[in-house]
Amino acid sequence: MRIAYYIQGEGSGHVFRSLPVIRHLQQSHQVRLIANNKAYKVLTNLGYQVAKINGSSLAYNNNKMNYIKTLINFLESSPEILKMVFSKELKDLAKFNPDLIISDFEPTGFYLGNFLRIPVIAIDNINLITQCKNFEYPIKYLLHFLMAKLITKTWSPSANYYYVPSFIKLKTKKNVELIEPIIREEILKLSPIDQGHILVYLSSKTPHLLELLKKYPQKEFYVFGYDREYTEENLHFRKYGDGFTKLFESASAVIANGGFSFISEAIYLKKPIYSIPIAKHFEQLLNALNLEKMGYGNWSRKANESDLIKFINNLDYYRKNLGEFQRRDNSSFWQSLDNKLLELKQQKERFSYFPQLYKR
Known part of the structure; x- marks a missing residue:
């Protein structure tokens, strides 16, 4: 055809x-x-x-x-x-x-x-x-x-x-x-592990979130979406490329807006997700609501310390729920x-x- x-x-x-x-x-x-x-x-x-x-x-x-x-x-x-x-x-x-x-x-x-x-x-x-x-x-x-x-x-x-x-x-x-x-073939081939860092993937820049992440110096955050490469305290800014997939595969959890494709890939890799949907973007809001309903993570209308603490403190709970997810090609x-x-x-x-x- x-x-x-x-x-x-x-x-x-x-x-x-x-x-x-x-x-x-x-x-x-x-x-x-x-x-x-x-x-x-x-x-x-x-x-x-x-x-x-x-x-x-x-x-x-x-x-x-x-x-x-x-x-x-x-x-x-x-x-x-x-x-x-x-x-x-x-x-x-x-x-x-x-x-x-x-x-x-x-x-x-x-x-x-x-x-x-x-x-x-x-x-x-x-x-x-x-x-x-x-x-x-x-x-x-x-x-x-x-x-x-x-x-x-x-x-x-x-x-x-x-x-x-x-x-x-x-x-x-x-x-x-x-x-x-x-799910992309590149993601299907991965063997996810947990090396302790959190992957931050933002299609919409969120400066307030970055300031919140600095309050957790014991956590390393790899940040994509700012199109630059440098380190600021515990924030490691990276450009999207080959390194993204490796950091995704080995992340302990992910933080993102509410895009469906990335959330789907995170679920497939069984990574807990903290979602910050773009305000008034109904489709992203719906993705975040469903994410929380399934127990795979939580979300905020705007990044805040209370929800971020809840997310980090409940990673084991989210992982348990994600463990029941049946991976399919x-x-x-x-x-x-x-x-x-x-x-x-x-x-x-x-x-x-x-x-x-x-x-x-």
Whole structure:
């Protein structure tokens, strides 16, 4: 099959989740990669051929999610994106003539697939907000949920089938399959140990947290996310690279924001997690709530000494709960995906003018 794979470039989670899927698909299919922002940079640095597209991004203000600004960004960028999409990208897509589109929360793939009646598969955890029914959250976050649902529906409007990675069991809508989190091969190969240090991985800079960590000189903290390398008291700042995986493998615990992919990998490695979700970011909040519910760690709306002490003092409790987690590889998902690809290929329907819309 010819598969066009669109990847959202906001943060690292989308591209790191997509990498194992891309490698699996390339064993049997022709795969054209289309990405924006960080996803484009990561893939090209790894040697992949990638078509670059413009993309809207989530908006933040003082480490807080700004839903209104995010929607405005999307609307403001839409004319330029549409101009690019319905010229260069549409022409390139016609030349490739895909049997199917896969999108990890990249709007272009969804809109083109729906417009051209090319089957679309969505693979991303954020669609849990729109495609699952019984997740729980405090009522005070209702407005955040409604705004997140609106943005998710805008960026991911419609697909023939949804794969929603999740570490909790939920009821789903029709044409939705809840799957185990997709784990990178690099993580699957690790043999986790505990060498006493704590790994800090921040997509959003949190100076207040760093000051709190200095109050524990008996603990060594390796901090990623500041793109620099130096040591300040018990804080060892490192740039993301090969050293990250080794420090992750040997960490006693981890501290992070609320990104799904990193939390999933930490659970797989059975590392207790202290989560500080980006404020007003409902998806990250939901990840943190589920993390605490499972007993794998705790979380704070804002880093504070009380919650940090609770986390450090209860590491053995979190490890005990994580010890009951059954580690699995991605094989069951590969089987389901392969079957779904064949099914959708047989059902594909296109407008008569595509791909003849452009001469090859």
